[in-house]
Amino acid sequence: MTSNRLTILLSKYADNNLSAAETEEMFHLIAETPDAAVREELTLLLKHTQPVLVYDEQRWAPTLQRAIERAEAIRKTPSQVPSKLIFLRKLAVAAAVTGLIALAAYQFLQPSTTKNETPKAIAQQTKPIVAPIISKAVVTLEDGTSISLDSLHVAAAKKSIPVSIADDGTLVYEEKEVTAAIHTLTNPRGSKAIQLRLSDGTQVWLNAGSSVRYPAFFGAGGRQVEVNGEAYLEVAKDVSRPFSVVAGNTITTVLGTHFNVNSYTDNGPVKVTLLEGSVRFSAGESSVLLEPGEQGIAGNKLVKIPVDVEDVVAWKNGYFAFTHQSIGELANELARWYDITIHFDPALAGRRFGGGIARDADLQQVMRILEETKIKCRLEGRTLYLSK
Structure with missing residues (x-):
């Protein structure tokens, strides 16, 4: 109450x-x-x-x-x-x-839209584009074999790979010594985020349109993974084996901490955001030490800035957070999630957005909200056109 x-x-x-x-x-x-x-x-x-x-x-x-x-x-x-x-x-x-x-x-x-008031652009679309309800992730083995999640159990038994899927959908690698092999987990556009637990206990959440490359088993040396796209990591602490993440031309080195890596090529330079612990973020000969609440950006010059970490990891927690985002940034994020193509009028380039959207909303709901902000929406097949 x-x-x-x-x-x-x-x-x-x-x-x-x-x-x-x-x-x-x-x-x-x-x-x-x-x-x-x-x-x-x-x-x-x-x-x-x-x-x-x-x-x-x-x-x-x-x-x-x-x-x-x-x-x-x-x-x-x-x-x-x-x-x-x-x-x-x-x-x-x-x-x-x-x-x-x-x-x-x-x-x-905001003025509410009644049940009888349907924007014309939305009314023209008969088949709704819904948010992802399952993960379409695929595991690729070192020999190039690709395994879908629904056939992983059989393939893992056949190839003696110590991996299984937990009840909550997490991909779990056992801490069991096997032949040194590099696997890649790919989560395509239009797919729910998937969680991965590496053999050392490190937890990885992988966003849509992203991949992570990792050893099936970490030996006595260091631990290293490679991220393309966006991932959130909670690294298992192990002082004897530092953990590093390669993303683009950057390396993030930690012992045990929680941080987010964003290396989408359509989203500007690589960004690493620290939630807990400390990390060293490096690009070329430059490096910065990040503290919780800071984001390292590998642009022309390596810099760090304070950020709202809850906005950065909103994707992991089930919603979009459009914090001062440009129309281009908003379009890229929606396009990856709904697996669509978005074209927008250059006249919208100066628009900035705030607000949040639940990631389980269908595209038509998002279009209605954009209509409220005086942006015209036209959906043709899987291509969304935005204009003033």
């Missing part, structure tokens, strides 16, 4: 529609409710409420400022302020950037 009340208050607050008493009630609820519980409630709303993509800085900047100022006014103890204010700031920024509060408040912020 408390979380429902807080969601209602957050929604009204985002729309600047709270009374003084309700405002005080909202901040007290935030102070008394565990951060994880509030975030879980908003994540559930993300999956079941139509989201918003529009990033309106003029609307949300004052909202954020009011949130910070009013939280200061009702803080209970000095020691309580930092964590609660940081969490509150993340919630308020989410409204402008990842859409978590905005999702809860959609009915207040």
Whole structure:
């Protein structure tokens, strides 16, 4: 009940529609409710409420400022302020950037579309393009043999490969010494993310349109894998065997940590984002040491910047987070997920987006949201055209 009340208050607050008493009630609820519980409630709303993509800085900047100022006014103890204010700031920024509060408040912020109001571009499409519901990943052995997941059990037994599929769909390699062999797990476009557990216990999540190349068994030396596309890794700690990830012309070296690697060729330079621990990110003769919350970018010059890590790993957690994304970045991400081709009018190049979309939404839902942002959508077969 408390979380429902807080969601209602957050929604009204985002729309600047709270009374003084309700405002005080909202901040007290935030102070008394565990951060994880509030975030879980908003994540559930993300999956079941139509989201918003529009990033309106003029609307949300004052909202954020009011949130910070009013939280200061009702803080209970000095020691309580930092964590609660940081969490509150993340919630308020989410409204402008990842859409978590905005999702809860959609009915207040956007004109709703009735059941009888169907955009013409969507009405013309008779067969919906749905989000991936299974993984189409394939394992390629060193001899070039490709094995689909549904036939992996038989092939593994036949070739004496210590690999199986867990009940949750994770591809699991046993810590069993076998002939040194390099395998490649490829997750194509239009496929659900797949989880892989390497023989040393390292966990890998592989996004659509990506692949990871790895040894079936790590020997006594170092541990190295190669990523093309995007992967999130939780590396098993082993001081005697450093772990390294090769992506493009970069190498990320760790002992044990959680980080994300994005090396999509259509997404600019390789980016490595650290969530826990520490990593050394190298490109050529240059290297930087990353701390949690930092992202290394291997452009013309190797740099590191602070980022919101929750946005970076949103794909792993079941939603898109379009944080200040350009139309090109948005198009690339949607094209990989739905396995479609997207063409957009160059006149849209200056548009920036915020907001979040559940990854289980079908393409028609996404088109409706884009229509709300004054972008015209035309779907022909598996090609989506976007224009002003």
